Amino acid sequence: MIIGHRKPLEEILQMVEPFDKIALIGCKGCVAVCAAGGEKEVGILASALRLARKKDGREIEIKEVTLERQCDPEYIEEIEGFVHDYQAVLSIACGVGVQYMAERYKEIPALPGLNTDFMGGSEEQGVWVEKCQGCGNCVLHLTGGICPITRCSKSLLNGPCGGSSGGMCEINPEIACGWQLIVDRLESLGLLEKVYEQIMPYKDWTTSRDGGPRKIVREDMRE
Amino acid sequence: MKTASRLEKILESGTFAVTSECGPPRGADPQVIREKGELLKGSVDAINVTDNQTSVVRMSSIAACVILKEMGFEPIVQMTTRDRNRIALQSDLLGAAALGMNNLLCLSGDHQSFGDHPTSKNVYDIDSIQLIQTVHRMREEGKFINGEEIKTPPKFFIGAAANPFADPFAIRVPRLAKKAAAGVDFVQTQCIYNMDKFREWMKGIVDRGLHEKVKILAGVTPMKSVGMARYMKKSVPGMDVPDEIIQRLKDAGKGNAAKEGVKMCVEQMQELREMEGVAGVHIMAIEWEEKVPEMVKDAGLLPRPEG
Ligand code: SF4
Numbered sequence: 108m109i110i111g112h113r114k115p116l117e118e119i120l121q122m123v124e125p126f127d128k129i130a131l132i133g134c135k136g137c138v139a140v141c142a143a144g145g146e147k148e149v150g151i152l153a154s155a156l157r158l159a160r161k162k163d164g165r166e167i168e169i170k171e172v173t174l175e176r177q178c179d180p181e182y183i184e185e186i187e188g189f190v191h192d193y194q195a196v197l198s199i200a201c202g203v204g205v206q207y208m209a210e211r212y213k214e215i216p217a218l219p220g221l222n223t224d225f226m227g228g229s230e231e232q233g234v235w236v237e238k239c240q241g242c243g244n245c246v247l248h249l250t251g252g253i254c255p256i257t258r259c260s261k262s263l264l265n266g267p268c269g270g271s272s273g274g275m276c277e278i279n280p281e282i283a284c285g286w287q288l289i290v291d292r293l294e295s296l297g298l299l300e301k302v303y304e305q306i307m308p309y310k311d312w313t314t315s316r317d318g319g320p321r322k323i324v325r326e327d328m329r330e
Numbered sequence: 331m332k333t334a335s336r337l338e339k340i341l342e343s344g345t346f347a348v349t350s351e352c353g354p355p356r357g358a359d360p361q362v363i364r365e366k367g368e369l370l371k372g373s374v375d376a377i378n379v380t381d382n383q384t385s386v387v388r389m390s391s392i393a394a395c396v397i398l399k400e401m402g403f404e405p406i407v408q409m410t411t412r413d414r415n416r417i418a419l420q421s422d423l424l425g426a427a428a429l430g431m432n433n434l435l436c437l438s439g440d441h442q443s444f445g446d447h448p449t450s451k452n453v454y455d456i457d458s459i460q461l462i463q464t465v466h467r468m469r470e471e472g473k474f475i476n477g478e479e480i481k482t483p484p485k486f487f488i489g490a491a492a493n494p495f496a497d498p499f500a501i502r503v504p505r506l507a508k509k510a511a512a513g514v515d516f517v518q519t520q521c522i523y524n525m526d527k528f529r530e531w532m533k534g535i536v537d538r539g540l541h542e543k544v545k546i547l548a549g550v551t552p553m554k555s556v557g558m559a560r561y562m563k564k565s566v567p568g569m570d571v572p573d574e575i576i577q578r579l580k581d582a583g584k585g586n587a588a589k590e591g592v593k594m595c596v597e598q599m600q601e602l603r604e605m606e607g608v609a610g611v612h613i614m615a616i617e618w619e620e621k622v623p624e625m626v627k628d629a630g631l632l633p634r635p636e637g
Pocket of ligand 1: 258261268270271275276
């Protein structure tokens with residue numbers, strides 16, 4: 108899923124400073140699962156904003172809504188009935204949701220309440236980690252199911268570098284070295300000797316961000 | 331001979347080679363490089379110039395190498411894949427060759443978070459092994475990465491780094507085999523302090539016959555103080571400093587640690603010279619270049635061959 112975390116309250120207060128009436132829109136998708144932008148977080152953020160503005164002597168009216176998803180025009184449509192009564196939309200979906208809001212409601216500013224971080228999952232209660240960078244050309248079958256592009260700090264396809272130490276990455280003793288994980292995994296699959304010495308070829312980055320904004324068209328699904 | 335490199339010639343002749351390195355200045359003054367070079371005259375066969383080492387902005391390796399070349403040295407250009415994509419890397423390879431460079435050391439480079447611009451973006455379009463492949467293919471097939479023909483292909487003697495002490499241990503020898511398969515001609519190792527572990531690695535290399543394909547230059551760095559030894563042990567990733575080393579520096583007593591450090595380094599070079607498969611030493615006397623001639627002399631490695 109997409110992992111995000113809320114921007115600092117100060118920054119959000121600055122963003123909403125010009126407005127007295129805003130719609131705060133959450134999302135029941137990924138950001139609800141990672142406890143950053145779901146229904147509960149909409150409530151918490153709304154109260155915090157109201158309180159801070161009250162203290163400032165400039166109360167703010169906030170409409171609280173949480174949509175099924177914000178990455179789908181169908182759900183964005185659901186706020187059409189009331190959104191025009193508000194001066195701005197503060198979305199606490201991921202960056203995708205904020206942009207859907209901006210595209211659909213052209214005359215209403217769309218403000219991001221979250222910082223969208225990465226594609227990943229939860230490691231333990233309250234800890235999320237990055238696992239995939241969406242390069243568009245998966246190599247996991249060659250690297251023991253561990254992504255070198257994401258989990259090696261240098262995205263080395265023929266790692267590790269000389270900085271791998273005690274299983275940890277040279278950049279931070281709290282980050283596991285992706286290549287140590289790959290080597291361990293290949294070893295436990297009995298593939299190390301066979302696979303490790305094969306040189307991974309230059310990557311074609313055109314399927315990644317480097318190829319420009321990406322798009323998938325499924326003719327079989329189009330109407 | 332595959333190239334016009336003097337280092338290649340020396341190594342091919344079976345002479346025990348001596349290389350060293352210069353960190354370029356954090357400014358545009360060519361004099362700094364000339365002064366460092368001056369200290370190494372007559373003591374070494376080739377000099378590496380680092381490429382924005384530890385991700386700190388410095389004069390470019392190619393530029394500093396040209397300055398050393400003008401002084402009569404055989405420079406080794408270092409090139410990391412951290413800051414340049416395949417377009418920029420290949421362009422610089424052409425440029426370095428046009429300026430008379432014969433040796434190219436391929437590295438992935440330290441992560442930018444270590445340096446003076448930690449907020450920058452890194453590139454890593456390709457990695458060090460793919461860079462070796464690139465330089466090798468340019469020389470042997472006269473082709474760019476995209477397969478297109480190069481009119482006047484660069485012909486470099488190709489180097490890489492090797493760290494016998496980094497983890498995971500299981501691939502320390504296979505990793506060199508991989509670099510050999512990519513086309514590397516020589517490697518310079520990480521500074522060696524743990525001689526037992528190095529010997530074990532060398533045995534693995536010799537057992538697979540890799541030393542016949544790749545010339546191994548063993549890396550050494552003299553310790554200046556107990557503090558430096560402790561720092562290297564604790565804070566430099568991939569560095570193995572046994573406690574005995576620290577103890578020996580301590581035992582030398584106050585004011586004598588630097589002298590002891592140099593002595594240890596000389597002994598080490600003598601030992602390395604006798605070790606099967608070791609083709610030379612690479613002395614990294616970080617900001618202590620003035621000690622290199624003395625150490626080379628005391629290790630019995632003078633005079634250096636005429637080139
Ligand atoms: S230590 Fe491991 S994860 Fe970190 S950059 Fe080196 S190979 Fe990649």
